[in-house]
Amino acid sequence: MSMPRVGIVSTSMTQLRPAWDSAQHIDLISAVVLDVFKGTGLTLDDVDFIIDSGSDVLDGRSISNCGFLGALGAHHKEEARVEEDGLWAALYGVNKIRAGSSSVGLIVAYSKPSESRDIDLYWGSMVEPFYQRPVGFGQKAALGMQAQRYFAAHGIKDTDAAALVARRWAAAAEGGQVAIDAVPDADTVLASAEAAAPLTDLMISRPVDGAVAMLLSTEDIAVRLGRAPAIITGIGTSMETHAFSARSANQLESVAKAAAMAGAKAGWKPSEADVAEVSASSAVGELLVLEGLGLADAGKGLDAAMSDKVNRSGGALPADPLMATGLVRLAEAYRQLSQPHPGADAPRRAVVHGTGGVAMQTNCVFTLEV
Amino acid sequence: MGREVGIVGVGQTHHSRRRTDVSQAGLVREAVNRALADAKLSMDEIDTVVVATGPVLFAAVNQPEKWVVDAIGAQGKSVVRVTSGGGAGFAGALAGYYQVAGGYSERTLVVAYDKLSEGQLQYSISTLYDPFWGREFAVGIMGFSAAYWRARMDVLGHTEEAAAMVSVKNRKNSIANPYAHVKKEVTVEDVLNSKPLCWPIKLLDVPPISDGAAAIVLANDKVAHHSTTRPAWIRGIAYCCEADNAPERSLMLSEPLAIAAKRVYRAAGITNPRRQFDVVELQEPYSCFELNYYESLGLCPPGEAAELVASGATQLDGDIPVNPSGGCMGANPIGAVGVIRLIEGATQVMGRNESHQIKGAKTALVQSGGGWANLRGCAVLSA
């Protein structure tokens, strides 16, 4: 009794912008849903189900998916809303296809954080309301203390974090998928306003508006379409305890657990990947992710981060479309595996990471191969 | 191709109008403890967890699965939340089903809850409307539900009397349900004379507002026997939708439900729903919806729902008992209702229903839904 292998057939993304002020949510969604089919030979008729990721709190609308069903292409199809980062929606889609009842799925993730007057409330509303919210604890406070501890434990300095941020912005600007007016250098990063000491504004991932769509199918159908399928060979996820202070300091255990789950299924460890696309809520968060994945020992995340194989897209620091970031990482990894730069040793394996919650409480890891 | 999936353990809270002794997290804990005990499992033996609730604005905690994870003792595990308005519980079960069927887990715990006493239900549900187009006129989901019923009244004969019969039946059935909190027998006259809220919906057509949680353990065919010798196997399950503002949108039939039913019936080998189902559990946000579902689920032809309920066929002693648990009329913690209906359907075919065991029940139909009445699904369970 074998289950089909599931692969990515196509991906489509809007540009990621600080504010898509000329478009509504449904405009971004319908744009990527229309575009994802082009060149594949598939149409919306071939799609068995749609899984979408979005947030009522960001959208300003309860059960926001039920108002966006048309744009999602979901009319008269099976639809499900995962109120978590898009990588979890992809996880759901893979399970559905493996179960055998469907062979083609459409995964969509989107958000417009620019429409929230105070994005801190999105995070603040996520911490429990009796002890943490009233004292002003939220995402920023958690990220600040996470960074303070990491710097102290490993002798990493804010200049190191700034260099990482500058490198990521430069990569994103080159890629063209992210709207960037001016690429900040390390000094500019250091000089940006204090966000949560010791982190400056630019050391925290920048929320942007955007949408991403992805077509998943059985390996057979992908081959039938004449495409080299990128197969999702491993998935793992894990969620830590709610209270930030109760989690292990200076590590993201859930990343390690998720990586182990994914690696066990794929038959290889994330550290063996040719390319890595990882999400993060802050520069230090990104280092913790890389260490959790096993790409570097504790405290050595910076070495991995500065390597050529990590976050070629720029990652989440310059562009964090909340609720969609992990799926964007998967799309970027897919691009790198299916369209390698000419002349390079073509990468065959990618590790992809998505995250959610205050100080990255929950994490998801995918392994992808061609 | 995928693995077979069954419900091997169930648990729900004693739902109430307002629980002031436990937080949302505590409510979830109660249901989870009961389901795990019922399945003879510890949390360690659970691979993944799916949490489902109504919209976050109901209770002011965004992404609450990240808070209740501690109460469940699921730290470190794979935990994800799905949401679908009133259908959230069912959508959660569907997501859990695919985790097991797709080989991602062997045992998945699905827990759904809502603590409606914490918020302002009608106002928060009104925010489902487009802020630009219609929200200022929104009256929760009652306003449009009543408007759709009104349209069906003339064309399909879904009279106030027929809906009142549904309310009478379900309220009477609730009395024996140990988990329900509204246990008051009413007559058709009582319902017809009750205060119009959004006419034709009247006070007694409306379920209560409740705090409650419900949980099920899903397991694959390899490990189910550790928990029970008689799992409620999920023979088919689907959840479909329709765009809310369509020219052809049928106010008569629930097309997404009919489409889901078609798929589910084919998977489960159901060719004559009226004859083949021993029992039906469906989620009626208002009494009028039960009439709509009789037709959309193919239990009777369009236009004959009023006749069906009047005939007594959907009573406890009829040939197609519907909502022997009392449906939503006894307890309505909205986000949990989909799982509650699955529990009621599952325990019927497992032979251990606590409200009214339908004798010899082998095959159950369960329905749930949410959103703008545009997200609807069903499942067939058999033991």
Added chain:
Amino acid sequence: MFAAPETYKHDLPTFHSQISMPYTLTPGRAAGTFLAEMPNRRIVGSRFPGGMVIAPAQDFSPVDGEEPEALVQVPESGVLTAFTRVGGVVIGLIRLDGCANEFPHRILADLDVLSVGQRVAAQWSDGDEGTSITAIKGFVLAPEAPEGKVTDLADPAEPLGVIDYSMSLDFEHAYGPYYGRMFDEIREHGRIIGIRTSNGEDALLPPREVDDITHKRTGTWKACGNTGTIRGCSIINMEILGQSRKPPYVYAEIVLDGASTRMIHVIEIDDLESAKEKIRPGTRVRAIWTDGERQGRVSDIDRFEVIED
């Protein structure tokens, strides 16, 4: 539409929407007791089987979800284990003496005098913060504070059943080109325009780039009439927060002449019974526009009226 860079940057208006509601949240036994004891200036923790104490009190262990065996009183002094500054406010993690965990609170000191490991002590608020964790104003440096001890909680207050809470979220929604054009027409000309489907004559309202059903690009703009037909309606006879009118009134889904999809609006009525007869699916209605200045909103139509034969 999404890949083309804008060559001309417009200053686009946004649509402000606010979601704001009161709540009555239930803290549960542990937090309920902690909060009830705030006016008594006692800090309540939970002791778990095995002796671990955490504060503030929790009903479930953050480690494994176990339930506590008792509520205890914990000392007001402890150790600062991390800190940061957000928006000028210093927030830190404190581990109170005798406790295994840390929790966040405000630190009443400047960032530059703080270091991890310093002893701190609670400072209670001068004013009346009531049953809130902010009854502790924050923590101050207390290098001389002696090591405190966890003690039994004598005569614990009744746990609070509910606390009052409110949440207010503000949004600035982008109109996008379709809603933008439609509402502009509403404001400037008091006219409703919709968009034709790719293969049809009737207008979709509200308009959008892609048809919800066929998922094909929509066609051209079309003006709709001022009259229409009711597709569904109900008589609102109850009060809810945020209503625009006093009940009873009719909530109606109306298909304007020339359109194929419905818009939602209201019809004023005298009483329930006559409205039941007079207003039903199929009834013809007319839009009554506002006398005042139009804003470019659906409420520029004040209401609809039944067209008498």
